[in-house]
Amino acid sequence: MEKVKVALGLVIIVFAIVMAFSFKSSLSPYHSVSYVVEKGEVRDVQVNGTIVPNSTIYLENNTRIFELTDGKTKMKVIYTGILSNYQEGIPAVVRGDYYNGCFHATEVLLKCPSKYEVMEKNYSAVK
Amino acid sequence: MDTGEVLLLISLLSSTASFFMFLRCIKKDAWKTAKYLHTISTISFVSAFFILLYYFLVRDFNVEYVFEYSDIHLSTAYTISAVWAGRQGSLLLWVCYLSIFNIALLSGKKDKVTALSLAISTLVSIFLNILLITTSDPFIRFNFNPGNGIGLNPLLRTPEMIIHPPTIFVGYAGMTVPFALAISGIIFGEEWIRRSRLYLLISWVFLSIGIFLGAWWSYKTLGWGGFWGWDPVENASLLPWLTASALLHGVIVEERKRGLKLLNYILAILTFDLVILATFITRSGIISSVHAFGQNPEARAYFGLIVIATLAGAIAAFYGRKNFSGTLGGIREKLILCNISILLLSMATVLLGTLAPLFIPNISVGKNYYNHLEIPLGTALIVLLGICAAVDWLGRKEEFLKKNRLSVPAGLMAGVAVFAILKAVIAAIGVAIFLFALLNHIQDLKGTRFANRRKVGGYIAHIGMIFLFIGVMGAWIYEESYKPVTLEQGKLTKVGNFELKLVGFNAAEDQEKLSIISYVEIYENGKLQAVAHPKMLFYKLMRQDRVVSSVEIISQPLRDVYIAMGGISKDGTKAYYEFYVVPLISFVWLGSLLIICGGTVAALPKNTQRAI
Numbered sequence: 001m002e003k004v005k006v007a008l009g010l011v012i013i014v015f016a017i018v019m020a021f022s023f024k025s026s027l028s029p030y031h032s033v034s035y036v037v038e039k040g041e042v043r044d045v046q047v048n049g050t051i052v053p054n055s056t057i058y059l060e061n062n063t064r065i066f067e068l069t070d071g072k073t074k075m076k077v078i079y080t081g082i083l084s085n086y087q088e089g090i091p092a093v094v095r096g097d098y099y100n101g102c103f104h105a106t107e108v109l110l111k112c113p114s115k116y117e118v119m120e121k122n123y124s125a126v127k
Numbered sequence: 128m129d130t131g132e133v134l135l136l137i138s139l140l141s142s143t144a145s146f147f148m149f150l151r152c153i154k155k156d157a158w159k160t161a162k163y164l165h166t167i168s169t170i171s172f173v174s175a176f177f178i179l180l181y182y183f184l185v186r187d188f189n190v191e192y193v194f195e196y197s198d199i200h201l202s203t204a205y206t207i208s209a210v211w212a213g214r215q216g217s218l219l220l221w222v223c224y225l226s227i228f229n230i231a232l233l234s235g236k237k238d239k240v241t242a243l244s245l246a247i248s249t250l251v252s253i254f255l256n257i258l259l260i261t262t263s264d265p266f267i268r269f270n271f272n273p274g275n276g277i278g279l280n281p282l283l284r285t286p287e288m289i290i291h292p293p294t295i296f297v298g299y300a301g302m303t304v305p306f307a308l309a310i311s312g313i314i315f316g317e318e319w320i321r322r323s324r325l326y327l328l329i330s331w332v333f334l335s336i337g338i339f340l341g342a343w344w345s346y347k348t349l350g351w352g353g354f355w356g357w358d359p360v361e362n363a364s365l366l367p368w369l370t371a372s373a374l375l376h377g378v379i380v381e382e383r384k385r386g387l388k389l390l391n392y393i394l395a396i397l398t399f400d401l402v403i404l405a406t407f408i409t410r411s412g413i414i415s416s417v418h419a420f421g422q423n424p425e426a427r428a429y430f431g432l433i434v435i436a437t438l439a440g441a442i443a444a445f446y447g448r449k450n451f452s453g454t455l456g457g458i459r460e461k462l463i464l465c466n467i468s469i470l471l472l473s474m475a476t477v478l479l480g481t482l483a484p485l486f487i488p489n490i491s492v493g494k495n496y497y498n499h500l501e502i503p504l505g506t507a508l509i510v511l512l513g514i515c516a517a518v519d520w521l522g523r524k525e526e527f528l529k530k531n532r533l534s535v536p537a538g539l540m541a542g543v544a545v546f547a548i549l550k551a552v553i554a555a556i557g558v559a560i561f562l563f564a565l566l567n568h569i570q571d572l573k574g575t576r577f578a579n580r581r582k583v584g585g586y587i588a589h590i591g592m593i594f595l596f597i598g599v600m601g602a603w604i605y606e607e608s609y610k611p612v613t614l615e616q617g618k619l620t621k622v623g624n625f626e627l628k629l630v631g632f633n634a635a636e637d638q639e640k641l642s643i644i645s646y647v648e649i650y651e652n653g654k655l656q657a658v659a660h661p662k663m664l665f666y667k668l669m670r671q672d673r674v675v676s677s678v679e680i681i682s683q684p685l686r687d688v689y690i691a692m693g694g695i696s697k698d699g700t701k702a703y704y705e706f707y708v709v710p711l712i713s714f715v716w717l718g719s720l721l722i723i724c725g726g727t728v729a730a731l732p733k734n735t736q737r738a739i
Contacts, residue, residue, distance in 0.1 A: 004455075012468065019476055019479070027492060027493075046491065058694075062694045085281065
C-alpha cells in the first residue's frame with residue numbers, strides 16, 4: 001500500500017508541475033480598447049469591450065464593421081464571418097490585429113445566452 | 128405582496144420550524160410534526176412554482192421576470208421552458224427538487240442519521256429560500272403593464288433547452304442528500320454509503336443527461352465551439368460530475384469494507400461544494416465579468432454557503448475521526464484509487480481554468496490549456512479502465528493474462544492498420560487503446576448475468592466512456608473547418624474534398640419567425656451526398672439578437688457534415704456559409720447515451736432482477 005501511495009503522490013506532483021506550466025503558457029491577457037488605440041499597432045491580441053449601439057455597418061461578402069468601446073475610447077472593428085445572435089450594446093471579445101486605425105478581427109466572441117445578467121442590464125437602462 | 132411571495136414566506140417559516148423539529152427527532156420521536164411542517168413547505172414551494180408558470184401562461188407581463196423571458200408570440204412549450212430560463216425561476220425549481228428529495232428521505236428509515244440529514248438539507252433549502260425572497264425574487268412586479276415582453280433568447284428556443292435546465296437541477300439538488308448523509312453518518316458513527324448510493328446514482332444520471340443535452344445544444348448552435356468548448360458554464364456542470372463519478376467508484380471499495388472511507392467522505396462534501404459553485408456560475412455569469420463579483424450580493428452568499436458546508440464537513444470529520452479507519456485491500460482497489468485520482472486531477476485542472484479569471488484580472492485561459500491536460504488524462508483513464516476490467520477482485524494473474532492475450536494484440540493490430548491507411552499517429556494510438564479497453568470489458572462482461580446489474584450498469588457506462596474517448600479524439604483532433612465559404616447560385620465551389628452548389632432559396636413564415644431557407648447540394652468525388660437546407664431565422668422580436676443562423680447537419684455513421692448560413696448578398700446571387708466535417712462525432716453521442724444507460728441500469732431496484 002505504501003508503495004502505491006508514494007507512486008500516486010509522485011504522479012500527482014509531476015502532474016501539478018505540468019499543470020502549472022501549461023496554465024501559465026495558455027494565459028492570454030485581455031487588452032482594453034484604449035490600450036490598443038494608444039499603441040497604434042499590435043498583432044494577435046484579444047480586446048474586450050462593449051459593442052457601440054447603432055454602430056454596425058454591413059458590407060458585401062458577409063463582412064461587418066462595428067465599434068467597440070471601453071467607455072473611454074472607441075475603435076472600429078472589421079470582421080468577416082457568421083455571427084449568430086449578434087446584437088449591439090453587449091460585451092464582446094475580439095481577437096486579431098490592430099493597424100491603420102482599425103481592428104481586423106479573426107474571431108469575435110459574444111457572451112453566453114445563459115448568462116442572464118447581460119439582458120437585465122440592457123433593459124434596466126430603459127426602465 | 129404577490130401570492131407567490133406569500134407562499135415563499137410560508138415555506139420559509141415552515142422550513143425553519145421543520146429544521147428545529149428534525150433536530151429534535153435526533154433524540155425524541157417528533158417525526159409526525161416534522162413531516163407535517165416539511166409537507167407544508169414543499170407544497171408552498173411547488174405552488175409558488177406553478178403560480179410563476181401560470182403568470183407565464185396568461186402572459187402577465189406586469190411581472191418583471193415574465194416580461195424578461197417571454198413575449199406574446201412565444202409558443203406554449205417555450206413559454207413553459209421560459210420559467211427556468213432565468214436565475215430566479217431556476218432557483219425556485221432547484222428548491223422544489225430539494226424538497227421532493229427530502230420527502231424521499233423522510234419516507235425511509237427514521238433514525239438519528241436521517242433526522243440530522245434532513246435538518247442539514249433543510250438548512251440548504253432555507254438558504255435558497257432566503258435568496259428567493261431577497262435578491263432572486265421571481266415575483267417582483269412593475270408599477271405599470273408593459274403589454275408585451277422582451278422574449279426568450281432565440282438561441283434558447285430548441286427542444287434541448289426546454290429540458291436541459293430541469294434535468295441538470297435534479298442532479299444538483301440530489302447531490303445535497305449524500306452530503307447531508309455523509310456528515311450525519313460520520314458524526315453518529317453509522318454507515319452512510321449504502322444509504323446515499325441511490326440518491327447519488329440518480330443525481331449522477333440526471334447530471335449526465337443534463338450535460339449531454341447541453342453538449343448536444345452547443346454542437347447544433349453555431350459559434351459555440353462544438354459540443355464542448357470549455358466554457359465556464361459547461362465546466363461548472365462537469366466539476367460535480369467528476370467528483371460524483373469518483374465517489375461512485377469509491378463507494379464500491381468502501382462497501383467491500385476495504386477502505387477509502389475518508390476519501391469518500393471528502394468527495395461527498397466536495398461534490399456539494401461544486402454543485403453550489405455550479406449553481407452560482409451558471410446563474411450569474413460571474414466568471415465572465417470580474418467586476419460583477421464584488422457587486423453581486425449573491426456572490427458572497429454562495430461563497431459563504433460553500434465555506435460553511437466545508438467547515439461543517441471538516442468539524443464533523445474531526446468529531447467522528449475514529450470512523451475513518453480501514454485499509455485498502457487488493458490490487459483492484461488500488462487501481463480504482465488510481466482512477467479516482469485521475470478524475471480528481473481532471474477536476475482540479477478544470478477548476479483552476481474556470482476560476483482563474485477571478486484571481487488574475489483581465490486574462491483568459493485558452494482552450495489549449497484544457498486540451499493539453501485533459502486529453503492525456505482521458506487517455507490514461509481509458510487505459511486504466513481497460514486494465515481494471517481484466518483484473519478481478521481476487522487479483523488472479525492468469526485471468527488477467529488470459530484477457531490481455533486477446534485484447535493487446537487486437538488493439539496493436541488495429542492501431543497498425545489505422546496507421547497504414549490514414550498515416551495518422553494519434554488516430555492509430557487512439558484506436559489501439561479504444562479496442563484494448565473495449566475488448567477487456569466485453570470479455571469480462573460475457574460471463575456476467577444481468578442480475579448483477581451494478582456490474583453490468585457500471586460496465587455499460589465504461590463502454591460509453593470508451594466510445595466517448597474515441598469520439599472526442601476524432602472530433603477534436605481531426606475536425607476540418609472551412610469559413611467563410613461563399614457560394615454562387617448554380618455554380619460548383621470546391622471546399623476541401625467536397626463540392627458545394629447553391630441551388631436556390633425559399634422563405635417560410637410562422638407566428639414566431641421568418642425563415643430564409645437555402646438549398647445546397649453537397650457532392651463528394653462527383654457524387655451527390657445530400658441536399659442541405661441551412662437557414663437564417665429572423666425572430667419577430669424587438670431585440671437585436673433576433674437573427675439566428677440555423678445549421679443543417681448531415682449525419683453519417685463515421686462523420687457529420689455541418690453547414691451554416693450567415694447571409695445573402697444584396698443581389699441574391701451569392702450566400703455565405705461555414706462548413707465543417709466532424710469525424711466520429713456519433714461516437715460521442717453513443718458514448719454519452721451508454722453512460723446514461725449504464726447509470727440507469729445500476730440504479731434499477733434489486734427485485735426486478737429475476738424478471739430479466
